Amino acid sequence: MELLKKLVEAAKTISNPYVEEWKEKGGKIIGYSGAYIPEEIIYAAGMLPYRIGGREATKVTTADMYFGPVTCNYVKCLLENAADGRFDFLDGAIITYECDHIRRIFDTWRKAAKDGNARLPAFFEYYGLPHSRGEHATKLLLAETRRLIKAMEKHFGVEVTEEGLRDAIRTYNKTRKLLKKLYELREKDEVPITGAETLGVVVAGTVMPKDEFNKQLEKLLGGLGRRKGVSGKPRLMIAGSVNDDIELVKLIEDLGAVVVADSLCFGARCFWNTVEENGDPLEAIVTRYWEHIPCPRMYGEYSRRYSFVKDIARRGKVDGVILEHIRFCDLHATDNMLYGRDLEAEGIPTLRLERQYGPLADSGRLKTRVQAFLERIGK
Amino acid sequence: MKEKAVTGGFPQALSALQGMLAATRATDKEIRGMMKAMPALSSMIETFMLEPHIRKAGLPFLELGSTYFRNLGNAHKEGKKIAFESFNFPPAILYALDIVPVSPEVISSFLSIGMPKGVFRFIDYTTGIGLSETMCTAQRGGVGVILSGLTEKPDMVLNMASGSCDTNSKMFDFMSEYLHIPFCNIDAPPYWDEDGEMIKYYRKEYRKMVAFLEEQTGKKLDEDKLRQCCTEAKKQDEYVAEIYDLRRAVPNPVPAIFNLMMFATRFMASGTPQATKVMEAIYEVAKERYKKGEGVLPREKARVGFVYLSHFTTGGEFWRWLDHNGISLMLEGLILFNHQHYSIDTSTVDTMLDSLAGQAHNMMMTKQIRGPLDFPGQWFEDIATLAKDLNIDCAIYLGTLGCKNTWGGIKVLMQTIEEELGVPTLIMHSDAWDDRVTPWATLRDQIEEFVDTVVVQ
Numbered sequence: 001m002e003l004l005k006k007l008v009e010a011a012k013t014i015s016n017p018y019v020e021e022w023k024e025k026g027g028k029i030i031g032y033s034g035a036y037i038p039e040e041i042i043y044a045a046g047m048l049p050y051r052i053g054g055r056e057a058t059k060v061t062t063a064d065m066y067f068g069p070v071t072c073n074y075v076k077c078l079l080e081n082a083a084d085g086r087f088d089f090l091d092g093a094i095i096t097y098e099c100d101h102i103r104r105i106f107d108t109w110r111k112a113a114k115d116g117n118a119r120l121p122a123f124f125e126y127y128g129l130p131h132s133r134g135e136h137a138t139k140l141l142l143a144e145t146r147r148l149i150k151a152m153e154k155h156f157g158v159e160v161t162e163e164g165l166r167d168a169i170r171t172y173n174k175t176r177k178l179l180k181k182l183y184e185l186r187e188k189d190e191v192p193i194t195g196a197e198t199l200g201v202v203v204a205g206t207v208m209p210k211d212e213f214n215k216q217l218e219k220l221l222g223g224l225g226r227r228k229g230v231s232g233k234p235r236l237m238i239a240g241s242v243n244d245d246i247e248l249v250k251l252i253e254d255l256g257a258v259v260v261a262d263s264l265c266f267g268a269r270c271f272w273n274t275v276e277e278n279g280d281p282l283e284a285i286v287t288r289y290w291e292h293i294p295c296p297r298m299y300g301e302y303s304r305r306y307s308f309v310k311d312i313a314r315r316g317k318v319d320g321v322i323l324e325h326i327r328f329c330d331l332h333a334t335d336n337m338l339y340g341r342d343l344e345a346e347g348i349p350t351l352r353l354e355r356q357y358g359p360l361a362d363s364g365r366l367k368t369r370v371q372a373f374l375e376r377i378g379k
Numbered sequence: 380m381k382e383k384a385v386t387g388g389f390p391q392a393l394s395a396l397q398g399m400l401a402a403t404r405a406t407d408k409e410i411r412g413m414m415k416a417m418p419a420l421s422s423m424i425e426t427f428m429l430e431p432h433i434r435k436a437g438l439p440f441l442e443l444g445s446t447y448f449r450n451l452g453n454a455h456k457e458g459k460k461i462a463f464e465s466f467n468f469p470p471a472i473l474y475a476l477d478i479v480p481v482s483p484e485v486i487s488s489f490l491s492i493g494m495p496k497g498v499f500r501f502i503d504y505t506t507g508i509g510l511s512e513t514m515c516t517a518q519r520g521g522v523g524v525i526l527s528g529l530t531e532k533p534d535m536v537l538n539m540a541s542g543s544c545d546t547n548s549k550m551f552d553f554m555s556e557y558l559h560i561p562f563c564n565i566d567a568p569p570y571w572d573e574d575g576e577m578i579k580y581y582r583k584e585y586r587k588m589v590a591f592l593e594e595q596t597g598k599k600l601d602e603d604k605l606r607q608c609c610t611e612a613k614k615q616d617e618y619v620a621e622i623y624d625l626r627r628a629v630p631n632p633v634p635a636i637f638n639l640m641m642f643a644t645r646f647m648a649s650g651t652p653q654a655t656k657v658m659e660a661i662y663e664v665a666k667e668r669y670k671k672g673e674g675v676l677p678r679e680k681a682r683v684g685f686v687y688l689s690h691f692t693t694g695g696e697f698w699r700w701l702d703h704n705g706i707s708l709m710l711e712g713l714i715l716f717n718h719q720h721y722s723i724d725t726s727t728v729d730t731m732l733d734s735l736a737g738q739a740h741n742m743m744m745t746k747q748i749r750g751p752l753d754f755p756g757q758w759f760e761d762i763a764t765l766a767k768d769l770n771i772d773c774a775i776y777l778g779t780l781g782c783k784n785t786w787g788g789i790k791v792l793m794q795t796i797e798e799e800l801g802v803p804t805l806i807m808h809s810d811a812w813d814d815r816v817t818p819w820a821t822l823r824d825q826i827e828e829f830v831d832t833v834v835v836q
Contacts, residue, residue, distance in 0.1 A: 068786030069808065070513065075787075097569055097750075100545045104787030107752045111791040126751055128569025131541040131548070136583045140568060143576065297545060299538055299552045300562045325511075328783060330546045333511035334553050340509070354511075 001227065003220050004193070008200030010208060012246060014056050014086040018208035022048050023089055028156060031093040031121065033078075033102055034242075035270040035295070036129055038285045040172055041149050042094075043210060044164035045156065050090065051206035051266075053244040054357060057081050062117055066108035072326045073357040074242055075101040082109055082118040092123030092155070094148065099297055099331055123155045131299060133290065142286050149282075165281035171210050176271040178217045179205065183268060185221070186260045187315050190229025195238070195259020196250040202266055203244050230258050234379040237313050239263035239339065240324040241332045241357075248355070251363055252322065255370050261316030263309045269293045272308070296331035305335065306342055313348055320349040320377045322370070326357045349377055407431070423493035426636060426695025432668065433634060436660035440640045443657055444489060447647045454479040455531050460596055463525070463533035463554055465540045465547065466517075467742045468565075471608040471650025472735055476592050476600060481533060483521025483550070485646055487812050488639075490520060491691040498523065502813060510553070515781030516812035518550045526557075535561045535595050537588065539739065542567030542749045546781050563591040567745045571756035573720050578740055585736035602728050608650035609731045612738065613723040615649065618658035620718050625665045626709065626769060630674020631682065633665045635698035635708040639689060642713040642743075649738075680705035681830045684771040684802075686762055686792070687712040687778045687785050688811045693819040700823060706830060709769045715761060717741035752788050752795070759795055766800055773834045774804045775826065779811050805829045 010016035022029060028047040032039065039049035054077025062083035063076035081087055095106040106126050113120035128144050130137045149160050182201065185192050193201075201220070205213045234257040238249070244266050249259055262268055275288040293308045294301040313321055321343055323336035333354070340350045351373040356362055405413070410428050414421040427437030454461045459479050464470065466484035473480045491497035498516075501523025506512050508526065510519065524530060538551035541564050548564075555562035565584045568577040593599055619641065626633050640661055648654035668674070683701075689711050690697040701708050721737030724730040739745065747761045754760075762774065774796050776789050793804035807825060810816035 066790050068789055068806075070780050070783055070786045072783075100784035101787055103751075104784070104791075107788050107791045111794065126754075128750065130566050130568055130580070132564050132566035132584060132587075134587070136580055137566070140576070140580050144569070296549070296552075299541055299548050299564045300555065302552060302556050328513050330511055330514050330549050330781070330783070333513070334549045337509040337511075338553070338556050352509075 001223060003216055003223065004197060004201070007204040007216060007220070008197055008246065011200040011203035011244070012055065014053070014081055015089060016204075016207060018212065019048075019050070019089060022209065028091040029089055030123070030152075031087060031090040033093075033095045033105060034098040035265040035292075036098055036289055037094055037096050037127055038145060038289050040165060040168035040275070040285050041145065041152070041160060041282075043168040043171065044160045045149075045152050045158045046164075047091070047156070047158070048209055049206075051203075052078055052081070052087060052090075052093065053203070053207075053266075054078050054081065055244050056086060057084070057358065060358075062112065063108070065117070066112055067104065070328050071104070072101045072241075072328045074326055075105060077358060078102075078105055079108055079112065079118070083112055085119065087121070088119050090121045092125070092152070093121045094125045094127050096127040097129050098295060099329070101328070123152070125151055131297065133298070133301075138287060138290055141290055142283060145282065145286050162281055165285065166277070169275045169277055169281055169285065171214065173274045173277065174214050175205060175210055175217070176274050178214060178221065179271045181221055182217070182224075183261070185224055187317070188229060189317075190231045191235075191258050191260055192224045192227040192229040194230070194249075194253055195236075195262070196246050196253055198259070199243070199246050199249050199266065202270075203246075206266070233258045234319045234374055234377050235260045235317060237261040237263070237316055237318040237321045238267075238324060239309055239321060240336055240353075241326040241329045242266060243324070243357075245357065248324075248366075251366060252370050255367060255374060257370075257374055261312045261318055263293075263305075263312055265295060268312055269295070269308070296335045302335065302338060306339060309339055310343070310346065313343070318348065319379055320351065320373060322351050322353055322373070324353040324355055327354055349373070410434075419495055420493060422495075422694025422696075426492060426699065432664055432673075433636060435664050436637060436640060436657060439653075439657045439660050440644065443644060443648055443653050446653060447485070448489075450479045451481050451530055460534040461531055462535050462537050462592075463551070463560075464537040465551065466646045467543070467744045468537070468539035469612065469645055469649035469735065469738050469742065470647070471612045471738075472589065472592070472605075472732075474648075474650050475605040475608040476596055476598060478592060478596060480647070481521075481525070481530065482646055483518040483525070485521065485643065486524050486530075487517050487520030488643065488691050490524070491693075491812055492639075492695055497692045497814065498812060499815065501527065513546075513781060514550060515544075515546045516779050516810050517781070518547060519781075520812055522550060522554065532558060533560060535591075536563070538562065538564045540567075540744065541565065542569065543744045543746075544748070544782065544784050546783055561591075561595060563588050565739075567740065567749050570750050570754060571740075571746055573756075578737065581740045582733055582736045585732060585739065589732065600728070605728065605731050606725050609723050609725045609734060611652055611655050612650045612735070613725065614655045615645070615658045616716070616718050616723060616738075618655075618662045619716050622658075622662050622665055623718070625662075625669050628669050628674075629682075629770070630672070630679035631707040631709060632668035632673055633661075634668075635675075635701045636695060637661050637665065638708055638711050638714050639698065642711075642716075645716065675702050675705055675707050678705055679707050681772045681834045682707045682709045682770055683830070683834075684709050684762065684766055684769070684774045685711045686758075686774050686776050686796075687782075687789075689713070690777050690809065690819060690822060691811050692814040696819060696823075704827065706826070709771050710765050713743050715743040715747065715765075717743075717746055717761075720746075720756075748784055748788075752792055758788070758792055762792070762796060763800055766796070766802055771802060773830070774802055775829070776804070776806045777809055777811060777822070779813075780816060781810075803829075803833045805833075
């Protein structure tokens, strides 16, 4: 499983061999902050979409200069990575309003750069997202996406064509379908890939060229079909706050469980739905991002989210669900409370776990909580 | 957690409040006697009734508060629906449809000012049922009161903070799911404009809400009733504009507590004649003080802009202390009604709905913290404009630990204010509804030291 190792390694660091190769060939890279930004438009502009993350940051000293005390550590780690020069390879970045924490990266990163504490990519844009669904909301988002495309075209001297968008849709849909196949393998009684490895693959897919990723994922799926699977361990699902930290999942699995499913935005929530391949391509892309499994930032959508969580749990035949949230993430903390209520009512044990993002500063506490949960599951 | 675990004395407080209102013509001595006789409410009495100039507006304000809670208590008996709604939403449209508003922030603030230990036990109640302790205390207090069964259960949820505060909005999402009641999201778009695509989007959201309300009540919006509410809302806006102008004077003649009365009046009763009466009383007192050259005591030594909140959790001491220590409260985030960006046109149903949408679109928080700090119409621009117009000497941030959005941007905002406006700033680690985070005495000392050593030189 050399290929799997290579992908997981690429997911552990901010820069990686794929990024380096892209840059060596003179390619441009655009960082984006979350799963609501339509990567396809960056791909169609001939650039590499790169999802920025918090891994590798081991402190938040610069971030603390710009954020208050109640900002989540994932976002602080993003700024810290910018301050430590780990995002210096970015030619541009797009920040969106996915939550109150991450939206302020747009303000703090610019200020840190102005103060000489970070480098700001020359192209730095805000992508405004509404919160309601419906025709007028889609129209607003479509206009915002067109504005963003124009800004990109102007800054980089590129052109986003209809054919380019169609090609992007085909490529991205292929990625989504392949990832879904990977997740289906985890639904088997003998699970051929761990949760930590899976997260590595998913994260790798957000930080390397999609065409290359698709090729490697296809090969990997073939190899996994022949790999001896894990069985007899408690089967867990993870749902909640953003996580690109493989070590968190590894910590859970090292206690004797196997993570077979998730509802995460570096996970199933970001690829479950595909883009409609007929009709106007930009409209199709915007509609897909707007209608995909909603993040808790979308209000009045709990039943859609819960129905997804329940379905994923059922498909994974899970013995329990870990509902995690990063401290200060009220959006996921609140949904997790409701998921806990509703899943328990369905007979599915849950563990609500507040955690810090980062280099597992509270790993001892997390281990104790997960161990106790596994004892409760009793498998 | 069982209902019996909560013994906030909320109904008793309301009944005592009614009693206090009977004292319209009480003398100062009698008021002091009331404080002794009702120690649990002495802070409320002291805040709104003790000083004669405050009392002139304080009594109609308390009467308004009393009506608000009485309406809530009687709603179902009178066949009316109750809407659980956000504070940053003028409820005129609800009154036009005979719907009774209840805002968790209003409950939290009233009890914080009026009750010993404020809403601590209700805040803790929400933690007990599983909500995160990092959620907003302004909401948790009121939600604790409602969920512990001390008020009537709401019939529907209107989330008006979408776009300006996730934590706030999430509580509305939660209440709908937890109580199994219908939900309507009214989304403030990601950017602000006065007459462009954003306000057009918001007007559509507003109409979506009206359709939802009609569906929930089974009633059609009555044009005449809507016009009555809009006419009152227009008068109230005129007073807001007049009071703002008076604030420019040196010394500022508007007592600090009048700020709270203004925004609480809008939150509770925008569009009602009773709210107009309070605004009129506030204006008359401020005008009189302006004519006499009266301001804070003993003299105005600093004109402070509180860029976000006041401090509610210690009775009315925050406001009284400012007034008696030479510190003029020039602005507070919650009174930024931005009346200059819209007007109320009562010609037709459409113009009235557009007007009310414009008013809501420009409410504090909804307007200025929905987008990046330095974008048009956002936090920095608003503060910079007001700082110059009102001649502000310094800027102070008081907030809540639940407010991830403002805490996420406050350091950048304050640094920018210092660099671009040359105004000194102070960021205070506190919670406006939970004095257990940082006691008022500590905050008071910090403000005093800041003003005396940094601002007054």
